[in-house]
Structures are given as structure tokens and as C-alpha cells.
Amino acid sequence: MRPEPSLRRRAVEGSVYLTVRRLLGIGLSAAGLLLMTRLVGPDNYGLFAAALGLNNYLLTLAQMGIRVYLVRSEDAPALWRQAFSWLLIWSLSLTALAMLGLTVAQQFWIRTEGFMAVASAICLGLPLAATAAAPQAKLERGLRYRRIAALELSAQASGYAVGIPLAQLGYGVWALVASYWATLLVSAGGAFLSAHFRPRWHWNRTLLREMVRFSAAQGASLWFYMTKDLMPGFILLPLGGKEAVGYYALATRLLEMLSFAPVTIRRVADPVYARLHHEPAKLLRAMYLSSSAQMLALAATCLPFVIGAWYVLPIVFGAQWQMPLVLATMAILTAEQLLSTVFISQAQALGMVGRPQLVARFAALFAPHLALATTLAVWLAPSQWASVAYAAAYYWAHLPNNWQLHHAVRRHIGQPYYGMSLLWAFALSIAMFAPLAYYLPLLALSVFALPQSRAALRELYAELRLARKPPTGGVETPCDNHSSA
Numbered sequence: 001m002r003p004e005p006s007l008r009r010r011a012v013e014g015s016v017y018l019t020v021r022r023l024l025g026i027g028l029s030a031a032g033l034l035l036m037t038r039l040v041g042p043d044n045y046g047l048f049a050a051a052l053g054l055n056n057y058l059l060t061l062a063q064m065g066i067r068v069y070l071v072r073s074e075d076a077p078a079l080w081r082q083a084f085s086w087l088l089i090w091s092l093s094l095t096a097l098a099m100l101g102l103t104v105a106q107q108f109w110i111r112t113e114g115f116m117a118v119a120s121a122i123c124l125g126l127p128l129a130a131t132a133a134a135p136q137a138k139l140e141r142g143l144r145y146r147r148i149a150a151l152e153l154s155a156q157a158s159g160y161a162v163g164i165p166l167a168q169l170g171y172g173v174w175a176l177v178a179s180y181w182a183t184l185l186v187s188a189g190g191a192f193l194s195a196h197f198r199p200r201w202h203w204n205r206t207l208l209r210e211m212v213r214f215s216a217a218q219g220a221s222l223w224f225y226m227t228k229d230l231m232p233g234f235i236l237l238p239l240g241g242k243e244a245v246g247y248y249a250l251a252t253r254l255l256e257m258l259s260f261a262p263v264t265i266r267r268v269a270d271p272v273y274a275r276l277h278h279e280p281a282k283l284l285r286a287m288y289l290s291s292s293a294q295m296l297a298l299a300a301t302c303l304p305f306v307i308g309a310w311y312v313l314p315i316v317f318g319a320q321w322q323m324p325l326v327l328a329t330m331a332i333l334t335a336e337q338l339l340s341t342v343f344i345s346q347a348q349a350l351g352m353v354g355r356p357q358l359v360a361r362f363a364a365l366f367a368p369h370l371a372l373a374t375t376l377a378v379w380l381a382p383s384q385w386a387s388v389a390y391a392a393a394y395y396w397a398h399l400p401n402n403w404q405l406h407h408a409v410r411r412h413i414g415q416p417y418y419g420m421s422l423l424w425a426f427a428l429s430i431a432m433f434a435p436l437a438y439y440l441p442l443l444a445l446s447v448f449a450l451p452q453s454r455a456a457l458r459e460l461y462a463e464l465r466l467a468r469k470p471p472t473g474g475v476e477t478p479c480d481n482h483s484s485a
Contacts (some may be wrong), residue, residue: 033254054119232249239378253336262337298337
């Protein structure tokens with residue numbers, strides 16, 4: 001009888017599928033983002049980005065962390081139907097509350113023309129996006145990454161196929177809204193079809209109580225942390241203007257486009273951490289390997305892009321976009337991500353060992369810190385530098401959160417193993433500012449010539465090669481060859 005593929009091998013295969021999808025998606029994003037943002041301009045793009053940030057936060061609230069609960073639970077039909085039923089009821093209620101809140105916010109604080117209409121048009125899709133979490137989790141639990149990759153790519157292509165012609169016809173921000181809806185319809189509809197998920201009503205109070213209790217504890221950290229998606233609309237928009245939001249949003253979008261490998265590794269890490277949560281030594285080792293791989297993958301795409309884009313993008317995007325401001329903002333955001341890759345893995349692991357309340361507590365402290373820091377930074381900075389000041393405050397607000405995650409892991413899992421990862425993060429962060437300082441920051445990359453760095457790189461490469469080897473029998477788990485961190 002043929003042996004079952006190892007968890008390590010399936011995780012790597014999943015990473016390959018999702019990485020290929022992101023590579024193809026980058027080609028679509030590069031063309032689509034270029035055409036749409038050039039056509040609509042920074043003001044329209046900023047207005048759409050502010051509304052989309054609000055929707056993304058509401059979606060985090062609507063899904064309540066149920067995806068993680070479903071991924072780690074038994075595959076029972078009643079469980080999936082109960083999840084769908086609850087997501088539907090909760091998301092409809094949340095949509096109604098959001099419409100009321102938007103009316104009040106527009107009247108007394110934001111007061112930006114067009115924001116209410118655009119935000120309402122996007123947020124009406126919340127119930128569809130929320131309920132799609134159930135079939136998406138079903139695909140992810142089965143490690144069906146090939147299907148997930150194809151579905152995500154199709155949804156992205158559909159969005160650009162609708163949005164670009166409308167932008168060319170002069171529909172401005174509404175071209176972006178139409179693109180969003182096309183992506184949502186293909187993504188959600190495809191998830192239901194691919195998972196063979198038939199929406200059916202099911203209501204069991206005992207099952208619901210267990211699901212909501214776990215999901216609320218798991219999702220609370222995201223509810224607080226993802227308030228960062230609200231800040232551009234509720235702080236940068238009224239204080240810095242639509243153009244500042246446009247610059248910040250474009251920088252964020254470019255970074256997301258280039259972060260295909262770290263995001264892929266992070267997604268595959270969830271089921272791996274879930275299966276290692278009773279083995280602290282192996283879990284700590286997996287955290288280190290995952291975070292180091294994420295960091296190096298992020299730097300490998302972002303550093304060449306920042307250097308080359310400094311000269312290319314101003315020509316490509318046109319005079320209406322001040323691309324040096326966009327790229328300076330992106331360099332700061334990339335520096336924050338390089339450091340946070342280490343601590344994102346720690347937050348994931350804490351959730352899998354039953355300590356999500358700690359992550360939620362730290363995120364609850366992060367939210368007001370971010371609001372205060374970004375408000376002061378944008379208010380004090382010259383208007384043309386609002387997006388850069390906002391990004392700098394965003395970096396600063398993450399530091400206390402990272403420190404708290406370190407101490408929580410040390411207490412509840414074990415001493416985190418960092419190796420050279422923190423030093424790499426700071427060196428790569430400095431290098432991201434190379435075009436701003438006559439390329440002298442590139443000297444920071446000499447840290448990779450140290451013997452310790454070379455040894456760590458060889459270790460990561462050996463782990464990758466081991467993971468890609470076909471199993472000889474039995475079921476292997478990640479880091480089986482390491483007894484301790």
C-alpha cells in the first residue's frame with residue numbers, strides 16, 4: 001500500500017502551488033494595478049482604499065476566526081453547516097450596524113465627498129465574503145492548495161477584466177468598486193463550487209457555543225490588530241486627504257504584491273503548527289524556520305524592486321503620482337514587515353497552543369497605540385509627507401507588540417530561537433533605503449558574509465531540500481530530525 005505523503009512534503013507542495021499562483025498573480029497585478037491606478041489617479045484610489053480598509057476590518061469581525069476553528073476540527077457535515085448559518089446571521093447584522101455607523105462617521109468626522117457611497121457599495125458584499133469562509137476553510141483543511149491557487153488567480157483576473165475597461169471609460173472610483181465585486185463573486189462562488197459545499201441551514205446551540213467560544217478567543221486578536229485597516233480611512237483621510245491615502249495605499253498594495261512567498265509560507269504554517277502544538281521543541285524549530293524563510297523571501301523580492309522602481313515607476317505611472325513618496329512609504333512598511341515576520345510566527349503558534357487570549361491582549365494594546373501614534377505623526381508632519389509620517393508611526397506602534405509576543409512564547413512554549421534572524425531583519429531594513437542615501441545602506445548586507453549567517457543559510461537550504469524529498473514510508477512531521485530548538 002502506498003504510504004501517505006508526509007506533512008512536511010504536503011506543506012512544501014502547498015507552498016509551491018500558492019507561490020506559482022502568486023507569481024502569475026504578480027503579472028496580472030503589475031499590469032492591472034498600473035493601468036487602473038494610472039487611469040483613476042491618487043485621489044480616487046485613496047478614496048477606494050479607505051473604504052476597502054473599512055470593509056476588510058468588518059470582514060475580520062464577521063468571520064470571527066471561524067476559519068481556524070474549522071481547519072483544526074473534525075470534518076463533520078453538521079459543523080460546516082452550523083458555521084455557514086452563524087456566519088450568515090452575524091454578517092447580516094454587522095452590515096446593518098456598519099451602515100448606521102458610516103452615516104454617523106460621515107456626518108461628524110470624515111466629511112469626505114463620496115466616501116459614504118463608495119464604502120456602502122463595498123460593504124454590502126460583506127455577507128457573501130463572510131459565508132465563503134466555510135468552503136474556503138474546507139479546501140484549506142484538505143490541503144487542496146492547487147485548487148485554492150487556481151481559484152484565487154481566476155478571481156483576480158476577473159476583477160481586472162471588469163475594472164480596467166471601466167477605468168478607461170472614465171468611471172474613476174466606481175471602476176475600482178466594480179472590480180472588487182467581480183473578484184468577490186468569482187472567489188466566493190468558486191469556493192462553494194470547488195469545495196462541493198451546499199449551503200444548508202443548521203442550528204445546534206451546543207455546537208454553536210463551542211464554535212463561537214473558540215473562534216471569539218482566536219479572532220479577538222485579529223479584531224484588535226486589524227484596526228490598522230481602519231486608520232487610513234478614519235485618521236489619514238480626514239487629516240491628510242485622499243491623495244495621502246492614495247500614496248499609502250499604493251505602497252501597501254505594492255508590498256502585498258511582492259509578499260507572495262511570505263504569505264504562502266504563513267498560510268501553510270497554520271496546519272503545521274496545529275499538528276505540532278503538543279511538541280514544543282519541534283514547534284519552536286518550525287517557527288524559526290518559517291519566519292526566517294519568510295524574511296529572506298520578502299527581501300529577495302522587495303529590495304530589487306525598490307532599487308529599480310525608484311527610476312522606472314515615475315515614468316510608468318505619470319506625473320500625477322509622486323512616486324518617490326510612494327517608494328519611501330513602501331521602504332518603511334517593508335522594514336516593519338521584515339522585523340514582524342519573526343513575531344507573526346510567534347502569534348500563530350500561541351493561537352495553536354491554546355493561548356489566543358494573550359495575542360488578543362497584546363493586540364488590544366496595539367490598537368490605541370497605533371491610533372495615537374499615527375494621529376500625532378500625520379498632524380505634525382507637512383501635508384506632502386503625510387503618507388511617510390503615517391508609515392513611520394505604523395512601524396513604531398508594532399515594537400511593543402513584538403516584545404510582548406516574545407515574552408509570551410518564552411513563558412508558554414519555550415525560549416524562542418532566533419539565530420541570525422533579528423540581525424538579518426535590521427540589516428535588510430536598512431538596505432531598503434538604498435536609493436535615498438546614494439546606495440550606502442547596501443553596505444548593511446555585508447552581515448550575510450559573516451560565518452554565522454552562512455551557516456544559518458546552509459541550514460535553511462538543507463531543511464528545504466529535506467522537505468522536498470519523497471517519503472520512504474510512514475508519516476513524517478516537520479523538524480523530525482531536531483529534538484530541540
